[in-house]
Amino acid sequence: MGRKVTVASCSLNQWALDFEGNSKRILRSIEIAKSQGAKYRLGPELEICGYGCADHFYESDTLLHSFQVLKDLLESPVTQDIICDVGMPIMHHNVRYNCRVLFLNRKVLLIRPKMLMANHGNYREMRWFSPWRQIRQVEEYFLPRMIQEVTGQDTVPFGDCVLSTKDTCIGTEMCEEMWNPDSPHTYMGLDGVEIFTNSSASHHELRKADQRVNLVKSATTKSGGIYLYANQRGCDGDRVYYDGCAMIAINGDVVAHGAQFSLDDVEVISATLDLEDVRSYRGELCQPQMGNEPKPCHRIKVDFSLSSCDDIYLPTHQPVEWLFHTPEEEISLGPACWLWDYLRRSGQAGFLLPLSGGVDSSSTACIVHSMCVLLCQAVEDGSREVLQDVRRVVGDESYRPQHPRELCGRIFTTCYMSSENSSEDTCSRAKNLANQIGSTHMNINIDMAVKGILGIFSLVTGHRPQFRAHGGSHRENLALQNVQARVRMVLAYLFAQLSLWARGRPGGLLVLGSANVDESLTGYFTKYDCSSADINPIGGISKTDLKSFLLYCVEQFQLSALRGVLAAPPTAELEPLTDGQVSQTDEADMGMTYSELSVIGRLRKIAKCGPFSMFCKLIHMWKDALSPSEVAQKVKHFFRMYSVNRHKMTTVTPSYHAESYGPDDNRFDLRPFLYNTRWSWQFRCIDNQVSDMSAGASKQ
Template identity: 85%
Template sequence: MGRKVTLATCSLNQWALDFEGNLERILRSIEIAKCNEAKYRLGPELEICGYGCADHFYESDTLLHSFQVLRKLLESPITQDIICDVGMPIMHRNVRYNCRVLFLNRKILLIRPKMVMANHGNYREMRWFSPWNHLRKIEEYFLPRIILEVTGQETVPFGDCVLSTRDTCIGSEICAELWNPRSPHINMGLDGVEIFTNSSASHHELRKADQRVSLIKSATTKSGGIYLYANQRGCDGDRVYYDGCAMVAINGDIVAQGAQFSLNDVEVITATVDLEDVRSYRGELCQPHMESEPKPCQRVKVDFSLSNEDDIYLPTHQPITWHFHTPEEEISLGPACWLWDYLRRSGQAGFLLPLSGGVDSSSTACIVHSMCVLLCQAIEDNNSQVLNDVRRVVGDDSYCPRNPRELCRRIFTTCYMASENSSEDTCSRAKDLSNQIGSTHMNINIDLAVKGILGIFSVVTGTWPQFRANGGSHRENLALQNIQARVRMVLAYLFAQLSLWVRGKPGGLLVLGSANVDESLTGYFTKYDCSSADINPIGGISKTDLKSFLHYCVEHFQLTALRGILAAPPTAELEPLTDGQVSQTDEADMGMTYSELSLIGKLRKISKCGPFSMFCKLIHMWKGTFSPTEVAQKVKHFFRMYAVNRHKMTTVTPSYHAESYSPDDNRFDLRPFLYDTRWTWQFRCIDSQVSQMAPNAPKK
């Protein structure tokens, strides 16, 4: 009697609306699964059209092209003799659903719609899809003509049902359903389903992978079973990066693990597991609870076996220990893979970065260097797709990079934009880092452009603004800082468009931003300055994590130039120097440290605190460091800055999402951008609370 089954799951780098490429990658994954003798193959969520189609899901073209791809899959000889589980949008009775389509040998077995929508944070599934709310119910779905012509089926089962083969029973979960308090696998397990599958589009966030692994291990620890997890990989054309981590678990143990970060467009994970191990596990621990339910799972029978009769000598996969990346490794790998996806799909020839010699721009430079290291390693490992993409980016069909520094020189340009307020220290730090990573580096002086613009202002108004250090007002001081920052943005785009032209090379460069998540919280940057770029790989990462990342780069990449950068105080260098030394620092300008900002950001977004509730939490968290009056001052200062600068988030550069307290207005943090900056009611509540906490306050 057959008892061992070989199952395949995968991570695919799908791209929204890339139906040609998505089809090719799906077929390749099925082919690899069959080569590994798997009888079932699971793919990521909405893999046919790509998860990030957003409002393109409204278009009939997206549904039509998805069915055209499904037809190609059904007709392909590659998909024969293996159960294929693919994801696509489907309209049923004029309602759009996010579905799994399971098919075998040119026949659709069932269509399973998603029942729990991801509708928070980066996700808006309820905007495009409806959840299937009919528990344990199936209906007839009438297949479109282009599918009927292949399958000969007029209708197929559609709804909450499971697949029953000759030897086992398979039930589907789709992404967010695993995270739900009433996950479908609970009732399915109690009704005898032995194999659970989860097709996901789950994005990377720092320190998140362990949550995913823990949920999957827990799902099979409680009631036994085999769990297959598939995930999207890559940027899919948006701010988030889907980080793979395909895996197979049985009875609480991980037995197969895929990579979290990889440049491989297709990764297939297979595992051979013993169904009798599930039955034995359940027989001891779960049998008293596995009673017949009032509404058992609807079963679709299929005359097919996942196991073979002669599998007694087939070895099974044994438990493994999951390797988790450190946050520093995650910053090195995740944004680097995202940048490469963006570059190779954008049609551009490389990146340009205004490199100031500070922590933020240096972190962006190190991520590009990490990307070059990954590319060279992939080429060394004979990844032909990466080599072809590199050759296309540099415009040379015979090119093969010799090392990361040499590749960096070809695709990465850095420039130090000096003004009369810049110090020699930051200039030399930028140059030293550029030399170590290998970028093509330029020194540009912006004073002539700044004075030219101020000259125009002077001709029109008859006045010449002055810095505060020279007797000017606060408004003059701020305007003079901003004009320097905005000139740098204009010059960055000019050099990005023409620097390769000057060198006689084709193409343009993508401008990289380098504003961190904490600066975005307070708006501590100039609107339309160098923070205005094409993309920003560090826009969702805190200053604290970036510093740890640079320490990691010193050791891992031997970038010793970073030591001086880490030792220097963060500064914008937009005000006049004092005796040749920097007199302006970021933390002094902001009125709080970066570590304080990170905590405030988490309370604002994750704990959902307004000014008063944030004050109430911080008086305990900062007890012994700040008095209630000082806490109140910091909270009110933050919310004033937040309110005054919130409008900047409407134009913020698309950033790699890495932090759960990101203030990105465009997708993740939907809040007004015009506030009453006085916060009169809220601040009055804080002041009232402070007065009650004063040592001599009368007791009520």
């Protein structure tokens, strides 16, 4: 009958500037799509060069190598008899654009530049690309000579256009365009486009996946149509993790979707759908465009059909239910996949973690354990790529992981760094957790190193600092805490470099950090201490979420040692013990609870609140627990701590981005690091408001 189409969408684990690897993964996805009967294959955004090239987009090499890959794709027999939709940067009239290139049988059909840029949060597309502003307008693009020699074409259409096959019409969106209120799929649908495609590089954040799904469903609920969504997967070379979730929808229903978290470098989903279902759906809802509407979409005709004449017996895909992961599952899976990408691509032999027995370092250890669970499962499921990568990491071509605990012992080293201020409780908690996950564990006493450093100071100055508990000043007390913390960082890197050497094994270890997002907000950590590391899987996750995650790990991984971790008060253990017990706690030092910090962090970053507007919101949010004057003290204390310690964020360990209120100075939160920490005008406004409220209350 010629009305059923089979289309395919992909999630690819592309890597910035890995042109050879990216090309192989693209070809593999096309090969799989064809094996599934697809006549159209969609890939993620900028898949040829990788989305995260950043300032490498300025380099002519990036454009050149992208065209070289496109040439190979055009010439490959794999790409024949299927419309291929790939992403790459292209310069047109000396302006750089983020583009989709659609080609078929060694001919470029059209080039569609991105019209709406992602330029907030983690994204800086306007730094490297210009948006195509000419709505429904098309120009001629002169192909590079290397492409002309393959295609026999001098020019191809470049601009806001759609592809018209013999049986349907296909229109392109790109990532941010779907999130925009003025999405192209709206006007394309009203002009008869039946299939919409979206190539994306959308990163993982906790509790975000349903937003994407709802946008795709709503795009076809309004006016019908088929929607293909492709996404990047994995660590492209930066702090974010792209979480896949390729999907295909029709008339408001998802009929096929891929995994959100997976170790597979290439995932292809396909669906067979009936174009008459779109036409029937629209027949009741859609009206023709009126005379005052913009001109119709520019159609590029191609002599090709997505359907066949004998498709009457071809079954179509039916709606499926999307089961979303819980936040605890997301913490277990997202950072674990990100860590594995980083480890296998870094050339290192594993991880080293200073394990203190607290919530943060225990959470990091559990994420590594979760990574080992995923690796063992992938090997058991027959993944040759994962097995090869594991063998390369452990340095044994015959190795085959048998159990997550056994693999953990191969690639994960934990160390408890004790001092005279450490308690037996934290030491035993760290040891018990290490035993349960299987890490190679060491106990390292740092007292000798600390005393040596203080001895040098005393020799030079003639003074020996004392803890506050022993009569010392605040400055002395803080300096003595920081010495311990920084010694731990130095020892962590020493053992990361040489512990495998001492065991007669090749390679080095990546040092893992374990400072959570709330501590970064206030700067409650020592600059260049053991929170300074190579990477940090929990740097974008709140303490509240980490506690929930550990409860999940108790049940999911049978890690009973975590119960003791959760029951203990968070403490740095940098001050002397009192009768053998910890007297220092994190929340007392910070002057607020972790749950309060999470609220403040969201107001500061997401709601864009300064001190006064934050106070105005919190007096209502916390009215049942705190008076206006108490709220004022909390707000002022936070902003003092935040501004005093903001400089620490300039050197913060690169962290997995998991929350939209992260304070990462280097990428996400572009704010000053030198402040007037008195906030005199702002705090005076708060004090005046408190006085007005108190006066108003006394009159009632």
